[in-house]
Amino acid sequence: MVGLIYYFKQFEKINAEHYERIYDLLTEERKRRVGRYQFYEDRLLSVMSYGLLLYAIHMEYGIKDGIQLGESTVYGKPYLKRPVGVYFNISHCKSCVAVAVSEYEVGIDVEKITCDYSLANIVLSKKERESLSNRSLAEGLFARYWTLKESYVKMLGVGLSDQVKDLDFSNNDRENFHQYHSVFKSISSGDYMISSCAQEELEMVELEWELLITSFFP
Numbered sequence: 001m002v003g004l005i006y007y008f009k010q011f012e013k014i015n016a017e018h019y020e021r022i023y024d025l026l027t028e029e030r031k032r033r034v035g036r037y038q039f040y041e042d043r044l045l046s047v048m049s050y051g052l053l054l055y056a057i058h059m060e061y062g063i064k065d066g067i068q069l070g071e072s073t074v075y076g077k078p079y080l081k082r083p084v085g086v087y088f089n090i091s092h093c094k095s096c097v098a099v100a101v102s103e104y105e106v107g108i109d110v111e112k113i114t115c116d117y118s119l120a121n122i123v124l125s126k127k128e129r130e131s132l133s134n135r136s137l138a139e140g141l142f143a144r145y146w147t148l149k150e151s152y153v154k155m156l157g158v159g160l161s162d163q164v165k166d167l168d169f170s171n172n173d174r175e176n177f178h179q180y181h182s183v184f185k186s187i188s189s190g191d192y193m194i195s196s197c198a199q200e201e202l203e204m205v206e207l208e209w210e211l212l213i214t215s216f217f218p
Helices: 014-025 028-035 042-059 117-123 126-131 135-156 161-168 210-218
Strands: 003-008 079-081 087-093 098-101 106-112 178-179 184-187 192-198 202-206
Touching: 003 106, 003 192, 014 042, 014 210, 028 042, 042 087, 042 098, 042 210, 079 161, 079 178, 087 135, 098 192, 106 135, 117 126, 117 135, 117 161, 126 135, 135 184, 135 192, 161 192, 192 202
Parallel strands: 003 202, 087 106
Antiparallel strands: 003 098, 087 098, 106 192, 178 184, 184 192
C-alpha cells in the first residue's frame, strides 16, 4: 500500500458544529492537550490535526474505531499503539494542517512561505545560504530547505541539532527525489510549503472541507 499525505487549508469553512463533532472523537488525553491552548485558533489546529489523522487511517486502512495513540518518544514524536504497523506524522502552521501515514517511519513539515534570514544562518548549509542571494526566490527556497530538514529529523524521530546544518538540499529542485537513504517530496500550495520524508514514495492529496466533514457527519 502506498503511503499518503493529506493536507487541509479551508479552516474558514469549519464552524462550531464541525469543531464539536470532531472534538467528541478525541481521546481524553488529546482533549486535555487541546484544553491547554489559550486561543481558539490553536485549539482548532489541534482538533483538526487529530481529525485529519482519523480520516487518513480510515480511508487508507479501513479503520474507524479503536485507534489508540501511544506515549510520545523522548523527542516528542507520537506513535500509534493501534492499529499496529501504521506510522504517522502531523504538522500544522497558521491555516494549514498536514498528516502523513505510511507502513514505514515518516516525517512531514508545513510552513508558511517566507524567509527568516536569522534562522537561515543557523540551520542552512553554506550552499543553501548562498542560493538565497536571489531575493525573488529566497522565500520559496528557504521554506523548501527548512521543511525538508524538519521532515527528515521528524522521520528519524530525533530532535533538531547543530547537525541539521550539515544537511544540504541545494542540488535538488525536483518535487520527488532520493537523498540520505530516504524519499523526499516537497510542494508549494498557496502560501505554504509542504515537505515529507519517508522510506517510500508518498502521494499527496489536498482535502476539500466537504469531503472531510462528511466523513464525520454520517
